[in-house]
Amino acid sequence: MSIFNKNFIAAGMAGVFVAGMAASAMSADIRVGITMRMISENGQRYGQMVMDEIDMINESGGINGNMLKATLMNDECKSDKGVANAIKLINQQKVHILIGSTCSSVSLPIVDITEKAGVPQIIPHSTNDKITKKGSAWVFRVPVSGRYYAGVNAKYVGENIGKKIAYLCAADAASQNDCDAMQSQMKSQHGADPAYVAQVQEKEVDFRTHMQKIKSAGVDGIMIAALAETMARALTQSYEAGIPASVRRIGSSSASNSPVPSIAGDAAKGVFFAAAYAAADSRPIARLFNEMVKKRYGVNSPDHDFSQAYDLVRITEIALKNADLKLDDENLAADRTAIRDAIANVKDYNGLASGPISFCAAATPQCRDGNRTAVLIAYTKGGKDYKTEVLARVTMPIDFGL
Amino acid sequence: MTAIYSIFGRISETIEKLAAIHRLLPWILAFALLLPLPQILSALFNDYYIYLANKICIFILLSVGLNIVKGFCGQVTVGHVGLYAIGAVSSALISLHFGWSFWLAFPIGILAAGLAGIVVGLPSVRLEGAYLALATLGLGESVRIMIAVTPLFGSSTGLLSIPAPTIGSFTFDSYTNYYYLVLAAAMIGIYLSFSILRSATGRAFMAVREDTVAAAVHGVNVTKYKLLAFVISALYAGAAGGLFAHMPPGYIHHNNFTIIEMVTLLLMIVLGGIGHIWGGIIGAIIVTIIYDQTLEFYFYQPLLFGLTMVLIVIFMPRGIGGMIDRYLATKKFIASQEEKSNAAS
């Protein structure tokens, strides 16, 4: 019964040892480390999509004949776990490239780890603008940076909805960032101060008091910045409080996640948000992608976290194909550098994202926030079989928000 | 099984022998022996294990502190991780905003946590058991929530680029370098815990844990010792927090201080031995390693940890430390009885 058994310890030590030796003895594989938030249903699907796409690359012959060997780890959206994962992947798996993470609060500290270790890091979902402002030469961001989103939303809202906006801001990193940015953009673009600001917990369930206050404030629109489930609850409660549909609901970036319309139902109708991908996009590539996601993961109208995971693998594939890799122990550092440089050389990648993605060599946000085209999407129907339409498509100037 | 026990027996004998030569000798020797661990780990395994060694040292400080208040003084607390957070945020903020050196910020963080320890400990004067657990849980969680909603404390983005400590031109900015710092801190922490727990203070803590009425009647100021235990454990948590904050990559976020971390800490002292002087140390080492080796099963980890905790509480209430102790005490008793009967015959 006891774990304090001689054999157990011996086996454990041997296991650790063999794992360590095996990692350093590997060659001819391109090792890819992934750390993502694998806790919600969709979070796991995003991770699975990365793994599936990597498998498909291998099935069709790999990269210039070399197989990709991917290790997926869960960071639970916790920075210390993400840091541990990154260090483990870099030192134990000796990965050539690190993909991650989902949460900005995890990607932020990992930037320092990859920079110091000299490992290219490519980010699938985190939008916090500080990530690229750190000035690491090793980091690349596939999603649209928060600094661009803020401009898009505020521009559209100020010109088409009104200037009297209430804010409901949840305490997670992405939502706080979206909320702060939107407020300062409304001020700088339209000189508008917030009509009401409510700070709530990351997983708050009761917004009734705030909604009553917002109702009596008589605003033109409400920005609800929260993670999907929380946002859905807030939307429903905004109608329960009697705030009319004429007051437009503005979502933060996670409004794109499918739980928002499925949980909020009718309350999601009219909600719009800025995103990097529109499922309502009429391009053939988007139609095919939507079908594929539905078939593989049972999800209708995939959100941009699916498309970004997909685009990320494609960009990685392009870069790896172009990099001159030795894939032996002596050249690990050189290979990592080659991959970094190859990613920096990706220009005008046209994938699922609403606009082209380009990187460049300088360790600046201009070079590493590769995607600056956002699309405004509105739900036209809520529920499980929700429908969306494209409101507008805006490419921001490269220096915007710096 | 007995082989393991006798190894521990041998170790404790050796420690006693060394201590007989000079009180600090075992400590200095242990420090010297553990100093080249990064190089050994790097040669045997890889640099990831150096990071793990850093983490273990920080967890040792946390669990040794928790064991003082929970294991020795018997005060249920679920607020320990809140004190850890206070140490981390205070030290980080002071060096980020005032640009003060780690060597100033770190002790201030420890003191801040110690002061907060009084607040967390106050309910213990009136409350016991589940009620005390709830009160301390509330205080610990409100610290986390405070951090989560206050931009100054990092709120959602966290505090980043917390500078690494330096001495002259030597910077503790790699895990190998930082290990020297956390190892020294852990050793000092362990040494002080031994000093405290093996003195009248430690005995008074245990008396309070066993029976407050009997303790009071025998001259122990129960309130004073309860608060003292809370403050000491808070100082440990504060030190652990400061070390965590300044450890590369110098980043802290409120979700590092949740109830999950608290449960992990509790598991450490339950497994290592609640109220055993080595309990926090054994627990921190084993739990950190097992946790790391089972990362792939993240889905089942909470279940696994919960089950382990229940099984230990039922079958091994005094943890690993208690089992070893029992074995050694019984052996010693049998030996002394044999000696007696030999002398008589």
Place this chain on the structure above:
Amino acid sequence: MPLLETVDLSKSFGGLRAISNLNINIEAGSIHGLIGPNGSGKSTFFNLVTGVYQPDPGSKIIFNGHDITKSASHDIGALGIARTFQLLRLFSEMTVLQNLMVGYHTHVPYGFMSTIFNNSAVVKKDAETKSEMMELLELIGMADYADMPASELSGGQRRLVALGRAMAMRPKLLMLDEPAAGLSPVNVDNLLSIVMALKQRFGLTVLIVEHILKVVMETCDTVTVLDYGEKIGEGSPDAVKDDHAVIEAYLGQEMDDDEVRKAFNS
């Protein structure tokens, strides 16, 4: 002047008057017995004197010239009152030696700060205390068990440890609450001789609650009899033995002299 004096000591629990206007003087150097039927308030008296319970207003407890009516338990202990508990209340997860070391708490010659800043002195002082406690354990015949957890001892051994722990306080007044309960006759004699030896050696004053009347009759100088929280008799064992009010309260019925004698001597 008596060593312990209570004036109009009362204690009510809700409507129940557990101790009622009790005036007791315990003379220094005496062995004072406290008897009475179950529930008559003997243990409550102990708890009042040692600050475990707060007495009702108007009560007064004076020990060795100090008014301890409102004092905290740990201060009372420091003044020199030691007691045992009817249910022992040992520190069961601590060793026998540690139990005694806690008893010594108020005499520990160093403060908390020296455990950190002058630990070598602490270690030295503790070693001295330890050998002093070992001597005490020798006296009560428990030295062999010094490192055993109290929870692993037999009932008789635990009673001895409780006595040792109280003695470790170096008290002036030792209060024993049914110290011989549940012991075999041999063990009762053993315990009594230990108590007598300790009293001689340390010049104690002893207050003893005991159900085995033989014990009380043989050892006490003065006996106080309680019934329903009131003093119903006091005097030398012989005088109390012949007091009919006492006999009635204690045994609940009139008996002839023979029966009484039997009851008191068994």
